[in-house]
Each structure stands twice: as C-alpha cells, then as structure tokens.
Amino acid sequence: MRIVLLGAPGSGKGTQSQILVKTYGVPQISTGDLLRQAVAAGTPLGLRAKEAMDAGRLVDDATVLDMIGERLCQADAAFGFILDGFPRNTAQADALGSMLKKLGRPLEAVVLLNLDLGVLFRRLTGRRICEGCGAVFNIYTAPPDPEAHLAKTGHLPQLIQRPDDKEEVIGKRLEVFDAQTKPLIDYYKGAGLLQVVDADADVDTVFHAIQRAVPPRVC
Numbered sequence: 001m002r003i004v005l006l007g008a009p010g011s012g013k014g015t016q017s018q019i020l021v022k023t024y025g026v027p028q029i030s031t032g033d034l035l036r037q038a039v040a041a042g043t044p045l046g047l048r049a050k051e052a053m054d055a056g057r058l059v060d061d062a063t064v065l066d067m068i069g070e071r072l073c074q075a076d077a078a079f080g081f082i083l084d085g086f087p088r089n090t091a092q093a094d095a096l097g098s099m100l101k102k103l104g105r106p107l108e109a110v111v112l113l114n115l116d117l118g119v120l121f122r123r124l125t126g127r128r129i130c131e132g133c134g135a136v137f138n139i140y141t142a143p144p145d146p147e148a149h150l151a152k153t154g155h156l157p158q159l160i161q162r163p164d165d166k167e168e169v170i171g172k173r174l175e176v177f178d179a180q181t182k183p184l185i186d187y188y189k190g191a192g193l194l195q196v197v198d199a200d201a202d203v204d205t206v207f208h209a210i211q212r213a214v215p216p217r218v219c
C-alpha cells in the first residue's frame with residue numbers, strides 16, 4: 001500500500017492513518033507529527049518550523065522535503081506507507097513524484113477525505129491529546145473514558161490542546177488549505193490517482209469507505 005491521505009485540517013487523516021497502520025502493517029508518515037517531534041526536541045529544524053506551525057502557515061518546502069526524503073528511505077517504508085499531511089502543495093507533489101520514481105515505488109492512490117467547513121471547525125476545536133501517551137480524543141465526538149484509559153495505559157487522561165487548534169489559528173490553517181493544498185485535488189485527478197471519500201460519518205464508516213475506494217491491488 002502506497003497512498004496519500006489528502007484532506008483539510010481536522011478531516012480525519014491522522015485517525016484513519018492509525019487504523020490503516022494496524023490493518024495493513026505499513027507505517028504512517030505524518031509530516032505534522034515529524035515536525036512536532038522536532039519542535040519538542042528543540043532541534044534546529046524544530047526551531048525553524050515552530051513559528052510557521054504556531055501561526056498556521058506551512059513550513060518551508062526545503063525543510064519538509066529533506067525530512068520526508070530521509071523518512072521514505074527508512075527500511076519500514078520499503079513495503080508501503082501512508083502519507084498523512086504530505087504533500088501540501090504542487091511543489092511538494094512534484095518532488096514526491098520524483099523521489100518515488102527514483103525509488104521505483106510510485107503512488108497507488110490519493111484518498112481525499114471530504115468534509116464541510118463547519119464540521120472541520122468543530123472537530124479541530126474539540127480535539128484534545130493525552131500528554132501522557134499522545135492518544136487523540138475529541139470533547140464532542142470521542143471523549144475519553146478515564147477508567148478505560150487508566151486500565152490501558154496506567155495513567156488517567158491528561159488532556160491538552162494543540163497550540164494550532166486555537167480558534168484564531170484554525171481559520172488561517174483552513175485558508176492555507178484552500179489556497180495551497182486544494183489544487184492537489186485536480187493535480188491527482190489528472191494523474192488518475194484521486195479517490196474521494198465522504199468523511200462526514202463515524203470513524204469506522206469512513207474507514208470502510210477508504211477500503212472500498214482504494215483499489216484491491218493496494219489493500
């Protein structure tokens with residue numbers, strides 16, 4: 001399986017990637033997660049990325065492409081990957097195409113998770129993350145069960161909000177998606193790779209729609 005999950009902030013890319021990882025045993029490659037790890041570790045790359053991320057802008061292409069080039073060459077990506085949050089613009093999509101051509105591993109599908117603005121906004125403002133283990137919850141759609149969490153992880157949920165999930169930053173992220181990432185819909189439609197999935201449904205329903213949308217040779 002070599003796929004891209006394309007979609008606006010909050011459309012469910014991370015949630016669905018986790019299920020795909022468990023089901024198909026291929027790694028999730030999330031540029032957002034890689035960047036957040038670099039920020040938390042205080043690396044030079046993280047320090048460069050932080051300002052753009054906190055403001056809801058894209059991190060510069062050179063930084064992201066270096067990071068993704070390195071990640072795609074790691075052994076666990078040899079038999080497939082789920083790209084989550086990458087590419088984000090046509091320059092990144094062109095660069096990805098060249099990288100994968102060199103590696104002899106072309107993309108098999110690009111799945112667009114389609115969702116209305118109002119639902120996106122609610123999912124983003126409601127998202128909370130457990131500081132202890134990184135588990136993702138939503139105060140509206142998927143609140144944590146403290147006892148079940150304690151039994152599973154050994155700690156109670158310690159919920160925090162991502163800095164870019166504040167209302168004032170969400171607006172900017174959605175604007176950036178419209179201006180820079182939406183053109184990838186036509187880009188990949190033209191390449192014959194695009195599959196559109198209605199993401200306005202519960203998590204399992206969306207997952208089954210992805211399974212149906214992705215050609216059988218991929219799964």
Ligand code: AP5
Nearest residue numbers: 009010011012013014015031032053059085123127138203
């Ligand atoms: P990134 O981390 O990639 O964020 P994003 O694309 O904005 O996506 P999100 O992580 O916000 O949402 P998601 O689609 O994964 O939704 P989730 O599954 O969590 O990027 C962050 C920043 O890093 C960017 O702004 C940029 O600065 C930088 N960056 C990253 N990649 C870059 C790149 N390639 N180039 C340049 N800069 C880059 O779900 C959201 C919520 O909804 C959760 O609470 C979840 O529980 C809930 N939920 C999910 N599915 C459902 C469902 N079906 N029903 C009900 N609730 C649901």
